[in-house]
Amino acid sequence: MPFTCAAVIDSHIKALGFFVCLRSRNNMRRPDNVFLWNLTAAVFVLVQARPNMKLSSQSSSSLRSDCAGNLMRLSLDKALAVGNQLEVEAINGTEYHVLTPTLAAQCGYSMASDPWGNTRIYTSLMGCYVDNKDDAMFNVGLKLQLYKTSSSGVISHGVMQTCSYTRWASKEILCDRNYMEVSNYMATPEPQTETKWSAQEVNDDSKINNSPGASGAAHGIWKITFLTPEPLSMLLREAEQAGYSAMKTSSRLVVRSPYNTAETYSENVAGIPMEVLRVSTSYKSQHGLSVVNLAAACPTGGVLFTEAVISWYVPRRISHLMESRVRIVEVHMGINGQKLDKSQMATRGYSLSTTDFHHIIEIPVGAPDGYYKSHAPDYQYHISYTVEAMLEVLWRAENTQDDTRYKVLFPITTPLMPRPLFVEDHTDLAAGTFSVYLGKFLNDVELRNITFSTGVLTVEESNARGFTVQEHSFPNGTKSFSLQVAFNSDVVLKHNPEPVATTYFLPLTFGFMILPEETPFAQSIELQVSLQDVVMPRLSGTCDHSQFYISVEYGSQGPNFQTLVGPQELTPEVADDYEFRENQTHFSLVMPYTAAATVFEVITSDSVRARLDMLLWDPINEWVLDDLYLACYFPLMTTTCYSNGTITAVVAKVQSVPHLDLNSLTLMDQSCKPVFSDNRFAHFSFRADSCGTTRTFFDNYMLYENEISLSDGVAGQTSPIEPEYRQTISCYYVVNQTETVAFSHKPMSNDPDAEIGFGKLMVQMRLAQDSSYRHFYQAGDYPVMKPLRQPLYFEVELMQSMDPQLELILENCWATLEEDRTSLPSWDIIVDTCENHDDSYVTVFHPVMRDARVKIPSQIKRFSMKMFTFINGNNVLKDQIFVHCDSVLCVANSQADGACRGQCVRPSSMRSSTHQRKIRSTDSIHQMQISSGPILLFKSNL
Structure with a gap:
């Protein structure tokens, strides 16, 4: 019956950490009781008797036989054996005996094979089936049958080795x-001729060691x-x-x-x-x-282990083998059945020593005569080292002078040594690539697959996906593996721990296989990197006379946020009401100031200040990504007085009285209620002689007044923390003035006439820190200190204007010692829109280009001058100057004369050399005066 793994384990094997597993080859066309070596996993010889057959010897460079003292050693290279199954037959004359584990141990045969198929077969010269000639010449015959695992082919190799041994x-x-x-x-040699024993008891072929079972x-x-x-x-x-x-x-x-x-x-x-x-x-x-x-x-x-050295202890005195007094004559160590001399031992780092009680052989772990092997108990990477040591001792009894040779072949395997895998993170932030090295492994380890967050990929599939998987070999026989994955790959997980940072997270599980046993194990690692690479979304907005204009730039994360317009979320339904437009980078809204999302802050007689609150919100992390609080004044006539005596008034709910019920408002006569009201506005319309309106005369005017307030019926219901609501309505009428109203017909125009309104435009002058005009001195930086002849860079800008038809012109600029722009002395910098050519350091105008800050270049002027001071003779009057300018606003491309023709357009022949400033042009829309803060002369002590 077939052998199992348990059937052939003995205490010797257990003590050495070896095991045997025999496998039958039922698929081969051989008798059922034939067993074969699998040279990628076996440890012992498989044997069985076979019919007589003729030896067909085949020579092979992968087969080597030699004599090692009282043993014959046969070596099979893995190139011959790997992947095959081996059957060994002993040759006894014309008979072939297939060796079994039992017969091998009984007859003096042993076999050792590493996991890759490198195999050694030892035959005792005193073994069965050895042709023994006078205990001096020994002929050993073996036949090897290699069965291909991938086919039904059989390769035979015959080996005949003659060993001479007389020692x-x-x-x-x-x-x-x-x-x-x-x-x-x-002591008494046996005769080789027939003795007194009968022929039935005598073997004529006595020179051949007989097999077990003979008489x-x-x-x-x-x-x-x-x-x-x-x-x-x-x-x-x-x-x-x-x-x-x-x-x-x-x-x-x-x-x-x-x-x-x-x-x-x-x-x-x-x-x-x-x-x-x-x-x-x-x-x-x-x-x-x-x-x-x-x-x-x-x-x-008797084996002790450290991470670096194997120490094998063998008793020096073995009571069952030695006489009472013996002398050690020779002590040798060897490897794989072959003795080594001192130079060979020194080269390999081996040592042999003797104490009072032991012979001690020390072998460095990793010595070249052994081999490392990978293991994966509990899926954790370990290695072991195996070497076959030999000790040979010759001692002599002092009383009999008899010699005893003691020879031990002793395979040693270290305990499993854990090898935690090192991980080198070579992630390249500049390249945006995860890069990891994992190792070190023995050469019997293969990387089979990698588990990503999206699934398992083989090495080939990983490379096909654009990931880079490589194997790196090292001179010491180890290797490592590397993997590169781009941050933007779909297998990389992304998380934002804070609004401006992204954490890239790559979980990996490397699946390995130990050959040839195909034992799997895995190693999981996690790569992580955080980058400040998030471009935040940005809100911006402007107003005109009736609407808010809002723009939202998405940033690097795209539109992955919520937009709150006032108290409500910007849903598709809400967006339809606000002229919503979008593309891949941003979206925009156009919203009337009366929209439900706005709030009214202040009401005046002719305007309302409305505010729009917007918020970009990350609901997952509960982050405010950006916000905008945009407040603008919009024209709103709250009271209108008609010549027929009708008065209309508009009431708007303001933020300071959020719970005001507009429908509860009345005039002084509480029966006069709004003719219309909603949640934002209430409209009143009444005659000047009704609803409790009062009338007052003074000079040639007549004044009508009324008041809008809460009716008495609800006044007591208002919250004590809310102020009482009062709004006065006043109308002035001129007494004794006749108004003539004419009517005429005029064809309808396609363009409606715009109503004339009033507003305010502001101009500011700033001192830049350098010629890039990107950074400016703030109010708290004045007075600014500058060395003599250091350039001063000025910028004058029309503020809060969105009309591209308006152009700002610098008409005259000059410097004074005092803050008073009319003080003397003064020095002209720009005269009639041009530089002052009487100045030895001529003023320089700088072009203004459109960029992210400059929307309308024609409404900004830039010039530079060199720092100077006023002197009287050789005396400095004061260490400071103030710069002043008169500017005008013109219609762009105006053909009118004067300043509105553009900045410095006068022919040079017409430029005045005096310091008198001309009368401002009547073509200007508006004239404004601006001044800088004090600029101090910086004095060096050198």
Whole structure:
């Protein structure tokens, strides 16, 4: 029946951390009980008897055989073995014996294979099926059958190796992977001719070590007594059936036992666990019955580990093997069954030392004769290091001068060593790319896939998506992997912890596979970076005589916010009422000042100050992204007096009386209520001689007055914290004046006539900090200090005008010592719109270009002059100057004469050389006067 993993584990293997797993190849056309090596995972030899067949030897550079003392060693390179399954047959003359694990341990064969298929097969020169010539020449024959896992093909390799070995000690003890062997020199050589035993008991082919199951008389061995420690006797055939082997050669008696049998036992020697075999062998010779006591003791432990060094301790004195007094003659260490000399040990960093109780071999972890292997217990990355050490000791008994050679092949594997993976974050902020390095791994690890926030991608799929996945190899045999992902990839999660910052978050799980076992494990990491890269949305607005104009720039996050217009959200339905327009970068609104979202702050006799409150709101994070509080005056005639004696009045609800019920307002006669009212306005219309209107005469005027207030019926219901509402209505009429009203017909025009109104325009003059005109001195910065001849950059601007037809002209500018613009002395800077050519440091006009701040360049003038001071002779009158200007507003492109023709348009021949300022032009719309703050002369002490 097939072997299972549990069926072939013994204590020796357990102690060394090895395991065996045998797999049958039922899909191959072979007998059911044939088992094969899988050279990518196996540890022991699989064997089974096969019919006789002719050897067909095939040579291969991947097969190497050599002799290692009392062993023959056969090596298979992974290039030959990897991916195949191996069957090993021992050749005995013309017979082929497929080796099984039991037969291999019984007959002196062992096998070691690393996970990649590098394989070594050891054969004891005293093993079964070895052609032994006088214990001096040994012919070992093996046949290897390699079964391709991907096909039904079979490759055969025949190996014949002859080893010469004559340095036999009186006693040889061999501890191999799966068996213990002891051989003892027989003082009286056995004749090679027929003895007194019958032909039935004698094997004519006695030079070939017979297989188990042959007649005990053929070996001359009669009985084996196992000392366990209680004696247990077995005939040879019984011992062979129990898995043991005993035979005689021309000069030696050989006994072999697998580990962990019923007749072996464990014992601590100098603190080291040993597996012990003690037998008493009775055999027939021509002199009668001889009894030889044999013993073997093999270490099953004694290894200490650090991260850097493996220390293997073997007892120096083994009581079951040594006489009372012995002398150590030779001590050698080796690797993979081959002894090393001192120079080889020094090159590899190995050491061999002896104390009173132990022989100690020290091997650096990672030495080149071993190999590392990856593991993933609990899906965590670990590594182990495996090396096959050998100790060979020769000692001599002082009383008998007999030598004993003690040889141990001892595979060592370190405990699993955790290797937490290092993560190097090489994220490039300038390039906007996550970059991570993950390692280090052994070469038996492959990256198979990466789990992103959107799903799992193989390495090939990741590269196809534009991510960069690379493998990096290092000279020490390790490697790492790297991944690059752009911030704007769809697998990157984004979050805004604050309005102006974005956190980019890349969760990753790397899926690895350990070969050849295909053991999976994973490593999760998270990459995160925060950037101040958010361009906030921005609100801006202006007004004209009747409407608010609002513009909203989206910023870098797009329209991902809520817009609140007054108390209500800007829904599509609300937007339809406000001339909503949008594109990819912004949207705009046009809103009448009477819209429900506005509030009235102040009411005058001819205007109302209305305010619009807007808010950009992030409802997820509850952030105010931007706000705007825009208040403007709009023309509103609250009282109109008609010549027929009718008076109309308008009442608007103001913010200071938010709960005012306009329908509850009355005139002085409380029966006179509004002719119309809503939640914003109430309209009254009444005759001058009604509703309690009073009349007063003075000079040639007649005054009618009334008052709008809350009726007595509701006055007591107002909140005590709200003021009483009063609004006085007054109308003046001229007495004894005749008004003539004419009527004439006129064809209708397509353009309605605009009603003449009144307003205020302001002009400001500012001193810039440099010629870029981006930064200006504020009111708190004056007086400004400037060195002599340092340029002064002035800007004069018409404020709050949206009319592109208006142009600002600087008519005259001059400097004085005092703040009074008419004080003397004074010095002309601009004369009749032009520079003063009598000045040795001529004034320079600077062009004004349209940009984000400058909307109408014609309404801004810029000029510069050099800092100076007034002197009288050689004396400085004062260390300060004030600059004053007269400016005019003109209709652009005016053809009129005077200042409105433009800034400095007079021919040079007509420019006055005097400092007298001309009378301002009658073509100007409006003339304004402006002055700067004090500018102090900066004096250096140097």
